[in-house]
Amino acid sequence: MTETVRLTGQGLEQLLGAAAGATGGLVAPVTEDGQVLFRPVREARRFDYINAVTPPKDFWFPQTERLFKFKTVPAVALEQAADPAQRVVFGVRPCDLKSLVILDAVMATGEFEDDYYAQQRSATTVIGVACTGAGPHCFCTAMGVTPGDEAGADLMLYPDGDGFLGRAVTGRGAALTAAHAGCFAAADPAAVAAAAAAARKLVPPLAGRLDVDGLRERFADNWDSHIWGEAAQRCLGCGLCTYLCPTCYCFGVSDEVRQGQGVRMRCWDSCMFSDFVRMAGGHNPRPGKLERVRQRFLHKLRYFPARHAELACTGCGRCVAKCPVGVHVPELIMLDREAR
Amino acid sequence: MSQVGTAAGWEPTIVAFCCNWCSYAGADLAGISRLAYPASLRIIRVPCSGRVNPHFVLRAFQRGADGVLVAGCHPGDCHYTTGNYFTRRRYLLMQRLLEYAGVNPGRFEVKWISGSEGPKFAQAAREITARVRALGPNREMRDEA
């Protein structure tokens, strides 16, 4: 089997059907009550969507992850959770694919590898699908991602008429195509490259309105800017943006113990919650909305790039679409521009 | 007087919040009078039915209780004069909300049981157990964690 493949509509159904039948199952975008969501599914059909309301993050970095069980009586004893089963996540857009690169950089690269994350990652085969259109809130290209990027995918698909052209990006992707060879046909690498190039040319309208020249430098010296107050006074202090963000990875670890039976788990947390950095004793280094809003955006646009050489925003536009009060990355970029 | 054996498969768990002055005493009287009722009903003592936070009821369901009984003094008889009137309002609303959310209303009950109503307590225990047994295990709100 070659690296580049062609997949008919029927082939896709076959492939996804097989994945759904496997132990770990299949995750794919579906529509529920008019909302596009990634859900474990028994079967998947192709349909038109710009992107899901919530990112697929939950499937490699679950909102609540049970790390292990334990007992305290008669003596302390641990019971590790079973390794996650192999599963396929289908239909991930390039912005969300890029979030994998960013999360990997934090949790699966270098000195501190997060076992739980790494296990989830290695058990998950991600099938990316390039965009054919942009929503009003998309701004990926401003963040250095294009609608045709494959980084983060194991298998990347480019819509081509009724079917797809595709490329196995990783070994897991190659293994998938190999395991389901019957679903795929060989494809001309040049055709695949052309399809990818075409997809990369798409520019979301919002991205076109953003001036990102010298973005990192600008955000390296705007700590005292009035823009933080501007944005923060509107902020509701909810965790919507962080929970919808494909790259936010903050979590808290807690135990639930009842009658000597315990579970240790980690749950998403949000830097937008007032108690996020509240310490025992009550001191809160980020007591107000201003400090919290500044932290969040500087983390995306300054601290993270400083450490990992990548912006921690992929321009998926969820915060733009869903923040009820218009506090989001493009807003801050524009506010910063205006303040200069 | 029916006593259901525990061997006959699944038995529901019923949590009963009983006010100290009336219903808890009523349950004591049921015991003193040797009135049998299903062992699956377990009592948590509270000073007054007005102390029972609706959150406790939700918590019980969440923790796998199959039925919840809140028992207090008869209206007008509250040891604290008015506590049970507030209980009544809270749980009138709560009952309807549970039903609306798809929780079978038969799983939840408020009863006025005085300290002299041992038979009524035993009867209430039998009734709610029988009803919940017929409904089957709580799948509406149980936390599967």
Added chain:
Amino acid sequence: MRRIGVFVCWCGANIGGKVNVPAVVEAARTFPNVVYAEDNKYTCSEPGQAAIRSKVTELKLDRVVVASCSPRMHELTFQKTVETVGVNPFLFEMANIREHCSWCTPDKAAATEKAIALVRTAVAKAVMNDPLQPFPIPVTPRALVIGGGIAGIQAALDVADTGIETVLVERDPSIGGVMAQLDKTFPTLDCSACILTPKMVDLARHPKVRLMSYAEVEEVKGFIGNFQVKVRRKARYVDLKNCKGCGDCAAVCPVKVPSEYEAGLGPRTAIYRPFPQAVPGAFTIDKAERPPCVRTCPAGVNAQGYVALVSQGKFKEALAVEKRQNPFPSICGRVCNHPCETECNRGQVDVPVSICAIKRFIADTVYADGSEEPVLPASAKDERVAVVGSGPAGLACAHSLALEGYPVTVFEALPKPGGMLRYGIPEYRLPKAVLDREIDQVRQLGVEIQTNAALGKDFSLTDLKARGYAAVFIATGAHKGQSMGVPGEDATGCVDGITFLRDVGLGKPMDLDGRVVVVGGGNTAVDAARSALRLGARDVIILYRRTRAEMPANSWEVDEAVHEGVKLHLLAAPVAVTVRNGRVAGLKCIRMELGEPDASGRRRPVPIAGSEFDLPAEYVVTAVSQSPDTGFADGVLELRRGGIIAANPVTLQTSVPGVFAGGDAVKGPATVVEAIADGNRAANAIGLYLRAEAPEASAAALADQPQTGKPFTIPKDVAKVPRAVMPTLELSRRRRNFTEVELGLDAEAAMAEAARCLNCGICCECRECERACEPKCIDHSMQDETETIEVGSIIVATGFKPMDPVAYGEYGYRRYPDVITSLEFERMCGASGPTSGQILRPSTGKPPHTVLFIQCVGSRDEGKRGHQYCSKTCCMYTAKHAELVMDRVPGATTYVCYMDVRTPGKGYEEFYRRTSEEYGARYIRGRVAKVQPNGDGLRVRVEDTLAGRPLDVQVDLVVLATAMEPQADSMDLARVLKVGYDADGFFTEAHPKLRPVETNTGGIFLAGTCQGPKDIPETVAQASAAAVKAVALLSKDKLLASPIVSYVNETLCAGDFFCQPICPYGAIEEKELAERIAGRPVTRKVASVNTGLCQGCGACTVACRSGAINLKGYTNEQLLAEVDAVCLK
């Protein structure tokens, strides 16, 4: 980690028989934080407690869980146990595996599983328990005893003897309770009064006792050691301090009601002392709410008062009562429409009392014999008052003002005073002589009457002011007859009714020959018709557009008119007056039918098309309506629609200050008594005005007084008595003259009629007592007073009431006079009782030869009519009664029908033996099926269950041993006191064995039969026990209060105070919290719990969404932990 020890009790076989105790211990050892578990045979026993103590010490346990019986039984025991070894009592927790598990779970495996779950839950709670410290609260060293029966008396004396101040509140006028009604007490047969009355006197004289008789507890606030008790002291109307108890007042009281003390067997007066040895010995006036006759009378005339006095033959006193509100009794006694009679309660028994006839009788009689005592006016005042109009309103006003000392001038437009009384009411109803006499009485008070002086014509309002009148009352009446508004009304022979009657009154010569048609249905129409008959009319027809039922005229007047020959032509209305040669020739009429009801509620007459007909007549009198002639207002006085004068309904003041108006001029055509009411009201208002009282004050003074006092219930056994009939002039003697038709009652008839009065107000306010009382200590205007007393402890001794056996219809109580209750029998035996101690048959007044006692009437009866419980005293007092019968009626036979004879008490069985064996009372075991009259006596059917055969016993007297019941309002008092009561309404003790005189509410104790049926020795013992409990409490300076109270997390508290309205004790207060926000000092309000008031119910915690208010001992943390643990499978 905690160090919890679990101790599981076998309670012998009580728990161990159903619960696998070792398995529970085994399971407990696996629970987190449990470092030790063991089982004990009896954990509550000393060895069990010792085991706890030693393990706590040895293993350094910091918390203890005992799984045994109900915490209501032994929580306190174990809390004390752990405290002795240094563990805070609130770190102790209890699992109820007996009452809630082993005793109610037959299946051993299920019981064991449940016990494990309950222990797990108790451990889970114990983990979250915090050490709590009781906090001190001060104690008010004063006791309150509620109820002055033997229990209350004993308790109060016992407390007071220790030197502690004691307040005794008794709701009746005297202390003594039921024991004071008893004759002898079993088993010693000593005299009840002889042993009780010395105690009553001791109590009254005790320096540490404050007796509040005739008072009731209304509200109790506060908590143990610190109660605030609101006591309502009912108005006695007698000065307690000065009353000498001489009884002169009762001797003159005309009102008799059944005596409560005599159990209804004898009467008492409205002013009374329940019994001669009463404490306090002062008299009390018993007042119910204002009786319907007084309430209904527009002028508020005290009808009950004068009726009651007439019944006693006190006619001149009656006249004085009458004249307090009405200067014209002989007038009103003839012409009043007497709404009092319509409302009279007697009407619900048979027929209303003939109040109006009695009123006329009084005035006629007293005037005739000249015995009226003159009322002297108050000292003369300077301000002169002008009254315009000498009708009933004007004269009543003048009369009242003159009595107050004001110089009054009355201006009358017509030649003679009296207004409508003279010119509207024909002589045959109200003889002019009668009228003149009462007008003269007004003159005699110094009132000047100027006739032929018409306002607007002869003088103006300005003139009056100029002449120095400080106030004016306008009562010019409604003297303008309204026309029918049909063609031809101006023809000769057609006249309006007002003019017609005025001409009759003026004595204008009139000879009516021919037919007279009177149009209208009111009193004017009827008066005109009847006058016309007397003036010689051949034929008189009243034409009315609706039916007889709708006629506004007094029905008795219509009856008399028809009786005299007036014809009614109903459902017809005039369309035109037929005129021939300028003279009336008849009426063109149309027939009507009744349609939908109109605004007045009467059905509207609707003409029937094409039904016109001619009614020939020589004269037409139109009496359709009348209105005030207020042309004099002249733009100065504000008028309302229809020309009536606008006046404030309370003060009667018009738009011109100082000018008042009333009567028909303000109301439109109304009744004489309404006019008198207005006159009185105006006089009051003018007095207030002249004394320059503030308008609000005068409005308050003039407003109708609210109804107060207890409601009156009509007695059930009132015998029906026919109403007095008013004699009238023979029909034949009524033609062509105006001789008075009604002739008046004679004294015998009037007194008999007056005796029919039910005395609905009880006290009739005749004030004879006031006159009789030498020390002048009677004050009918006394009001109830409330007082709040502070006490540290309350002893409830409110006693019982005997059941009313009327529900047991088969026994015939109230239907047969010879069926009486045991308490009635008791009074009959009393030497001072209604029969002076003789046992007599009520029906004959002769001693009975055979007396049958029925026991358990209402007791030991599972049915709806009675009580399941045994009343405990009846077996013994019935034996006593039987002995009394046989002692006092030589040769008498007694039967006792019983279910079981219960004699558990010192000397009781011996007494019963004596009754049955020595005295020979015949005991029949069986319930009586029926009591029926038979011949001269009663036949009682009973099944002798021992012999197994029915018996019929012929007896002379049946005595029902009625059950003891809680007081009818015991549950209300329970709510006020916040103490529990059982299904029967008896107050519940904290523990049936170990805390029999305490209630579940700290500081409140029980004594006597309010807690359950008991006899006197037991009652007295309990009273002393309650007293000791109270003294034990009150002898401390401070109490340690339960630390189970709410507390506030001030960081969480958002200050919305949703908790506040939930708290029944008002324990949640606002507290200002000072904080620094960004370096700036700010304040915010948070909730704060007054721990002295908080009783620890925790209802507030649920109102707090953020959980900022929490309950110690039952925290959210503890309860959530319990829920989690109890749900674990």
Added chain:
Amino acid sequence: MKDNTAPLRDKARALLADKAACVIGHARDRDGLRARPHFAKDERGVGALILDATCHHNLAKYLLDYPYLEAKVGIVLKGCDALALERLVADRRVDRAKVVPIGAPCAGMADPVKLQALFPGGVTAVASGPDGFTVTTAAGRQPPAPRAGLLLERCQACHQATPPDTELLAEPVAAPTVGPAAEVARISALPPADRLSFWQGQFSRCIRCYACRNVCPACSCRECVFDQFQPNWLGRRTGLAQTQVFHLTRAFHVAGRCVDCGECDRVCPVGLPLSALNRKLLQDAGELFKLAEPWRPGTTEPLGTYKLDDPEEFM
């Protein structure tokens, strides 16, 4: 709502000149369609204020950000928002004396999603009247759009068009009620099993971001129970039962206190019909305790009082 921008700006200027700390209103969002909360503190800020049928945010809760202010704060309130202010005042979280309520009579708001579909290029102003919406875009005034096509769903059951106890910027208008919210009746009519799966399906989408709570004017605790760790009322763990308990408890906490502004529905990123819970409780409280629904100022909190003859329908 009429385009009340001009009178609002005048009012705001006057208030700021009178030493108000701030005027809380709306400004046009950068997408040219939606409005967003705006805090005018100077002339430039006043110049950005707008007030038209896109200004659906309920701003009342921002007043909690001004707790200890000396100066007054002006705030734009529609009918429903004014009730929200009263809610916060009744909960003693806002000192009414410190607030200058600027009343904006409102005949209904335009749905931003529908607006975007019709005018993807953006709008400059949207006015609503009883007959429909008048949209102005950069290209000028557009032909009137029918109400039904643009009206925000929650405005269809409007119960308070004119804000009470405020200084009105315009003449009062009648509530544009189309009919009561049908959602509660629809859900209630479902068979029990379907009702359960309906709500479980909804709750399964919840991401527990707490936007509904944070925007709610009846949720004003200093620290929410769901943020507390001791006692652990709920914890941050997610899961269906946890989410059920969260939503039912929150609904119960605002039971009968909800002012029915519909903001919870608006802010929910995953489209949960949260107001259908709150409305259900409002209706039940109204029916059981004979109260006005929704909550009105001056009325007692339904769970803060009782009547002796309250019904006992299942006790």
